[in-house]
Amino acid sequence: xxxxxxxxxxxxxxxxxxxxxxxxxxxxxxxxxxxxxxxxxxxxxxxxxxxxxxxxxxxxxxxxxxxxxxxxxxxxxxxxxxxxxxxxxxxxxxxxxxxxxxxxxxxxxxxxxxxxxxxxxxxxxxxxxxxxxxxxxxxxxxxxxxxxxxxxxxxxxxxxxxxxxxxxxxxxxxxxxxxxxxxxxxxxxxxxxxxxxxxxxxxxxxxxxxxxxxxxxxxxxxxxxxxxxxxxxxxxxxxxxxxxxxxxxxxxxxxxxxxxxxxxxxxxxxxxxxxxxxxxxxxxxxxxxxxxxxxxxxxxxxxxxxxxxxxxxxxxxxxxxxxxxxxxxxxxxxxxxxxxxxxxxxxxxxxxxxxxxxxxxxxxxxxxxxxxxxxxxxxxxxxxxxxxxxxxxxxxxxxxxxxxxxxxxxxxxxxxxxxxxxxxx
Amino acid sequence: xxxxxxxxxxxxxxxxxxxxxxxxxxxxxxxxxxxxxxxxxxxxxxxxxxxxxxxxxxxxxxxxxxxxxxxxxxxxxxxxxxxxxxxxxxxxxxxxxxxxxxxxxxxxxxxxxxxxxxxxxxxxxxxxxxxxxxxxxxxxxxxxxxxxxxxxxxxxxxxxxxxxxxxxxxxxxxxxxxxxxxxxxxxx
Numbered sequence: 001x002x003x004x005x006x007x008x009x010x011x012x013x014x015x016x017x018x019x020x021x022x023x024x025x026x027x028x029x030x031x032x033x034x035x036x037x038x039x040x041x042x043x044x045x046x047x048x049x050x051x052x053x054x055x056x057x058x059x060x061x062x063x064x065x066x067x068x069x070x071x072x073x074x075x076x077x078x079x080x081x082x083x084x085x086x087x088x089x090x091x092x093x094x095x096x097x098x099x100x101x102x103x104x105x106x107x108x109x110x111x112x113x114x115x116x117x118x119x120x121x122x123x124x125x126x127x128x129x130x131x132x133x134x135x136x137x138x139x140x141x142x143x144x145x146x147x148x149x150x151x152x153x154x155x156x157x158x159x160x161x162x163x164x165x166x167x168x169x170x171x172x173x174x175x176x177x178x179x180x181x182x183x184x185x186x187x188x189x190x191x192x193x194x195x196x197x198x199x200x201x202x203x204x205x206x207x208x209x210x211x212x213x214x215x216x217x218x219x220x221x222x223x224x225x226x227x228x229x230x231x232x233x234x235x236x237x238x239x240x241x242x243x244x245x246x247x248x249x250x251x252x253x254x255x256x257x258x259x260x261x262x263x264x265x266x267x268x269x270x271x272x273x274x275x276x277x278x279x280x281x282x283x284x285x286x287x288x289x290x291x292x293x294x295x296x297x298x299x300x301x302x303x304x305x306x307x308x309x310x311x312x313x314x315x316x317x318x319x320x321x322x323x324x325x326x327x328x329x330x331x332x333x334x335x336x337x338x339x340x341x342x343x344x345x346x347x348x349x350x351x352x353x354x355x356x357x358x359x360x361x362x363x364x365x366x367x368x369x370x371x372x373x374x375x376x377x378x379x380x381x382x383x384x385x386x387x388x389x390x391x392x393x394x395x396x397x398x399x400x401x402x403x404x405x406x407x408x409x410x411x412x413x414x415x416x417x418x419x420x421x422x423x424x425x
Numbered sequence: 426x427x428x429x430x431x432x433x434x435x436x437x438x439x440x441x442x443x444x445x446x447x448x449x450x451x452x453x454x455x456x457x458x459x460x461x462x463x464x465x466x467x468x469x470x471x472x473x474x475x476x477x478x479x480x481x482x483x484x485x486x487x488x489x490x491x492x493x494x495x496x497x498x499x500x501x502x503x504x505x506x507x508x509x510x511x512x513x514x515x516x517x518x519x520x521x522x523x524x525x526x527x528x529x530x531x532x533x534x535x536x537x538x539x540x541x542x543x544x545x546x547x548x549x550x551x552x553x554x555x556x557x558x559x560x561x562x563x564x565x566x567x568x569x570x571x572x573x574x575x576x577x578x579x580x581x582x583x584x585x586x587x588x589x590x591x592x593x594x595x596x597x598x599x600x601x602x603x604x605x606x607x608x609x610x611x612x613x
Binding site for chain 1: 438553554
């Protein structure tokens with residue numbers, strides 16, 4: 001942005017209020033602030049506009065709230081005016097909230113909340129609006145635009161296609177983010193309201209994602225039949241497929257980020273991604289095999305996948321005689337300094353123990369102690385042995401992608417002998 | 426997140442038999458009934474769980490009403506005395522099934538006993554025991570050597586090692602020698 005552009009903008013603002021500003025004077029003031037005092041251009045613009053407005057005795061000029069701002073530059077604590085497109089509407093969680101969603105412009109996107117008390121017109125999905133004098137505060141560590149009774153909302157006739165800028169996963173911050181990523185793991189859902197959860201990865205790293213079931217989908221949608229259709233309910237992502245995910249909500253919990261895709265629009269992509277692994281690797285002795293390891297039964301209800309009790313009881317869907325079998329290992333890997341929980345899925349367990357799922361089912365069904373037999377076989381194979389496990393750490397547990405037995409290295413023995421202080425043998 | 430996430434399982438320390446045999450000092454961390462009991466190992470770290478791999482050379486069933494098993498597990502530096510009673514039914518049954526001699530991996534809690542004549546004995550209450558192979562035994566000797574050396578290198582700089590100095594008057598060089606001797610018994 002050059003000083004003359006800024007000068008032009010300031011003088012137009014003042015002219016709109018009926019003043020006759022001297023452009024040269026504006027430019028020299030800007031020049032002085034920027035060149036001599038090292039003030040950044042945005043701040044200089046604000047200062048000069050404010051000063052001139054006072055000199056010409058004008059009101060409502062240059063105050064932060066009416067100056068159009070790009071969304072990406074807004075920080076909490078500001079009163080702002082923006083022009084943006086409603087790219088997501090989410091069901092309101094409280095009667096005091098009339099509408100929530102995401103508003104975006106070409107620079108970025110931000111969540112917004114319209115208070116019921118604001119009596120503001122409902123905004124429609126896919127439309128552009130000019131939102132004047134809204135206030136930005138911080139919610140869950142991210143800037144959040146609050147639309148209150150002093151905010152003016154006007155619908156705009158423009159429809160500029162928006163191309164959200166893609167952020168590398170490791171650079172995501174709380175708020176709203178768009179990524180191009182591959183679905184690298186599809187996990188068992190841990191909650192009734194969850195449609196899907198798993199791990200997304202791009203070249204920079206990985207992040208957990210969640211799609212919630214949407215009971216109230218579409219209820220917050222506008223009534224204008226011409227408004228673009230907001231998708232009802234969400235589709236699941238396919239494993240090993242690359243998606244462009246626009247405007248997902250980035251949540252932070254206990255210092256870890258995750259992506260909620262309910263606000264997002266996602267489109268699969270032909271390409272492939274070499275996923276950068278921000279993997280944890282640990283080596284240690286497997287000191288404990290936890291109950292719930294071995295052959296287990298899972299609830300067959302679509303999207304449930306919970307572990308059933310011995311009597312085939314699912315905590316949500318009750319008795320499920322048509323369960324499906326699965327193999328897993330929940331264990332503790334201990335390096336003598338830290339004991340860590342690890343979780344291995346079927347493929348890893350099959351490779352490690354040398355029993356396939358089908359074989360395990362066969363053994364269990366023809367054995368008097370049934371599934372316990374598989375637990376004991378797995379335990380006797382892995383307990384007390386040294387392994388190197390790599391995977392991603394999540395929720396205090398390492399989700400193991402690869403596991404290899406540690407082998408004896410003679411050079412390590414030599415190094416330790418030297419370290420212990422004796423002469424090499 | 427579940428409250429379990431804040432619970433950190435106590436790591437299983439690696440310790441040679443000759444060091445564990447010297448252990449005398451035990452304390453409770455906290456006043457609660459369920460506060461964990463630790464021993465201070467002479468190389469200078471607290472421990473309420475250990476991991477050992479060695480040869481089970483002997484196993485005995487004892488008691489009439491309260492059955493329990495005793496066993497001896499040998500490493501290159503000495504012997505661990507292990508026991509599993511009916512309070513650890515899984516561990517007891519695992520031990521019952523193993524015929525000595527066998528390489529075993531043991532996870533357990535160190536316990537101090539004072540006999541009527543005043544001698545202090547250290548035994549290991551078994552949490553789990555499984556049969557392993559010679560490679561695992563060798564890996565354990567390397568692992569235990571490394572961790573013991575790490576503790577000796579930090580000796581005098583940590584709270585626990587100051588306590589060990591006070592209680593045992595540990596001479597780090599003596600333990601380096603023990604580590605060296607243990608390592609020299611591993612065959613290439």
